[in-house]
Amino acid sequence: MSFTVVKAQPGGELPGGEALTWSDGGLGRREFLRRACIIAAGVVGLPSSAAAKMYEETVVKGKKPSVIWLHFQECTGCTESLLRAEHPPLDDLLLDLISLDYHETLLAAAGKQAEAARTQAMRANAGKYILVVEGAIPMKDNGIYCKVGGKTAVEILNECAAQAGAIIAIGSCASWGGIPSSDPNPTGAVGVTGALKGKTVVTIPGCPANPYNFLGTALQFATFGTLPALDSKGRPKFAYGRTIHEDCPRRPHFDAGRFALKYGDQGHRDGWCLYQLGCKGPVTHANCSLQPFGEVPGAWPIGIGHPCFGCTEQFVGFSIAQSTTVPIENPTPSTTFAAVNSGGGKMGVAAVGVGGAILGAVVSAGYKFSTTLDAEEPSADEEA
Amino acid sequence: MSLSRRSLLKGLATAGAGIAGLPAAGQAKELKRRPDDAVGLLYDATKCIGCKACMTACREANGLTAAERDGKWYDPQSLSGNAKNVISFYRGPKGEESFMKMQCMHCVDPACVSVCMLGALKKGDKGIVTYDADACVGCRYCQVACPFNVPAFEWGKATPKIVKCELCRDRLAQGKIPACAEVCPRHAVIFGSYTELLEEAHRRLATEPKRYVPKVYGEKDGGGTQVLYLTAAGIPFEKLGLPALGEKSVPSLPETIQHTIYKGFLAPVVLYGALGAVIFRNRRKSAAGGEEGDA
């Protein structure tokens, strides 16, 4: 599959009045990389001029960011999803946009040779290279539960982090520990932030993380030397600033109160809101609905009819059962309206009964008492 | 209560009138005027689309986090401890419809301020009616007195407060405008100085007389408010929950009576003296004439 350039209608989306279409045709490799930069810049929320600059710096001038990619306790899912990004395809990414100097999955070298490539890249790009960490770091028993080339994960991490220009934790495992850290956390697994105290770590949580959130961050650093704005958990705000719930394609069903109640029921088939099935969208910050994985629209849990799992959110994903519903973090007004005079207040039947009974008892007892006084002899009356 | 010579003389006169039960002193209390720098809101019901963005903005600006109905919705049905601003909806017998925005009216002569024992509710800077929890004992007289039923109380809390719109005064201090007015996508509610708002309201009435009920609610109602309302022709203000109050403020009459009776605290002092004298005299009399004095 490749792309063709067609004349765009007025107001076309791309600089230069062109638009991308899905068809065979002659889109040059260079042009294609320009597109990749545009998408990456768009993801980070930078203007199109920034995309041009990214392209200029990386492709034209060949100043590709050196990337050292470490794997610890993980499943390599984040790498796999990165490799499935369509813009750019794997070869362009590796050969033109970044310089992937060390990556255990992709490295041709093995053993000592591979480790040597790492140290050499670190020396050559000291203070400039991007350190990407995939996977959690075990801390228990001096970190013996994950070793590469005889060194523990935490040792390698510290070594590589010392001279890194930027540190990116990709995936939920690297962000806070992810699956390896879930109860009872036998290896004492933590995220990069937990293992590297005091360093700025960009976390790109997700299981797997969306590759564009990573690429956008990496290219922004490579081009401008800056990192995107981060939230309190180190996540780029451009991707994690809002909850799934806020941008959910099924949101109108929520607002209208239409919920799927069982997997496969009519509501589920009709694409209604998955909240009652335990969707974690209302508390999970991520841009899944806006930036599809691998550019396949709908290729994410809610898109295929599965409630959000909360994978980008510590204490939600891998912590709360899928079927458990969560409180709404940022409730918005419903689509129904209060009446001008809504009415209200409490008037219980029991309350009225009790109140009436007491009043009745007092009055009737008083009356009864007064009749006993009537019965008294008048002489007693006049005593005083 | 400071007692200058002038107020003493005035007090003597009015105390006399008060004891005699004359309403003559009633004229003494003039209608209060808005402060010159008064600010407020103008809500044009014909422009509102009921999007409730103002409710959400208000909730966020005022730290009202509580959600209602299963914790999924923020849909207060009236002003409450969780809601300082509510959009409601009216449908009349002929199918006529209107939205309505309710928040504190920031009266010129507020009943809530008049009744508040220690001045927890006060007419503050720019005529904004402010609340100070430190001086509040939670007696809820403000709720009884407010003709618009605005102040709300946190019934579910062990340490409750009165909750009401303070026109985002902390935002004003930062140079921002009230959240509801800032976020309104159709400028159905706008913020500004009272004079500008009134001018604008009359301008709208003049340019599109057929669109509106020909009156600016709040210009004079209940002694005047700093929040003004325009509503669509055919939908009277009373239907939207804005009572017909007349031009006098709610506190003007009771305050006049109360002030007349208690002016300078003279009447009570005089009464006390008189009571003391009578008791003393009676006592001497009965001491002289035996226990069972029967005058």
Add this chain to the structure above:
Amino acid sequence: MSHATAPVGGRILTKPMLVLLGLFGLAAALLLWRFIQGLGAVTAMSDRYPWGLWIAYDVVTGTALACGGYALAILIYILNKGRFHPLIRSAILTSALGYTLGGFSVIVDLGRFWNVWKVPTLFWKWNFSSILLEVALCIMAYMFVLWIELAPAFLEGAKAAGNPKLRRLAEKTLGPLEKAMPFIVALGLLLPTMHQSSLGSLMMLAGQKVHPLWQTPLLPLLFLISCICMGYGVVVLESALSSTYFGLPRETPLLRRLGRVVAPLLGLYLVLRLGDLAIHGKLGLIFTSGFFSVLFLAEMALFVTPIVMFYTEAKPKLGQLFRGAMMIVLAGALYRFSTFLVAFRPSKGWVYFPSVGETLITVGLIAGEIAAYIFVVKKFPILQSRPRRATVRRLGADVIDRLPIPSTAPASGD
């Protein structure tokens, strides 16, 4: 104040007393819940009905019922009708207890009760427009005045007690206290005049929210007159009940005279009430207001009937006096409940009725008040001392024992 009064004596922890204390304990438990969970957890009050049973009954009606001391003091000290003096001490006791209950209820009702100390102390913050401030200060002061007025009884009790130190202290204090009493009594007349009328003024601020049949600038005057009527009514009820319960001499002739004093006052109330409606052209509303018409007419009936009763019968029996007094008390209570709750219609669609918890707390507090009354009259010289014939005494005690407990409620001033 030294009439032939003496402690009634007898066991304190009788069966009825235990029931009273049980009710009080129940209220205390509910109160604990109110303080932990907030007012909404126990009461039916809402943002539109911010004042409920505790204000309408415990404070507004309760203090009016506790006006026996005030009403009798007017007779005795101002109109110099010394013959009513035997009634005063127990009337002052019920007043003191009634006001104390009102004060306690206010604390329970206040949302931010821990700030209440600021009301009497932070005088530079006083808002002189606030009628409630006047009411609050007056009630606080009057509570003190009442207990001081009652102090001689306690001091006499102390004098009679064995402890010599206590006796010397009592002897030393009694003299000066007697001398100062006119000024204290004058204060005890001034303060209720101020705040009982102002309790009515409170609702003037509610403006249109109160039904026009009740909303009038005469509210203060009507509240003042009706509270005095209720005071006399309560004196009658209390005298009849306590003389029966404790087997003491009847005070029927005195009570009969009270009936003749209260009848014109009731008449004055009616004239003002109807005259005010007439002047403002609201007479038509009496018949066109649906439910409120019924409410209004019921109030009128309760005010008119005692007048008729007291005037048609030259020498009403104690039973009749008792029924008349009950009606006066109910009339005043209905007027107060109407003004504060029933005729208070803040906006369409909102309702209020005191919740079970609210009601039980009020009942428990009244029970506590009655228990305190019984305790004090048994221990201190409040009531007249001469015991009645043994047969009557037994008869009375039996009657009371057979009656349900709330039947003693009106007697104690609440």
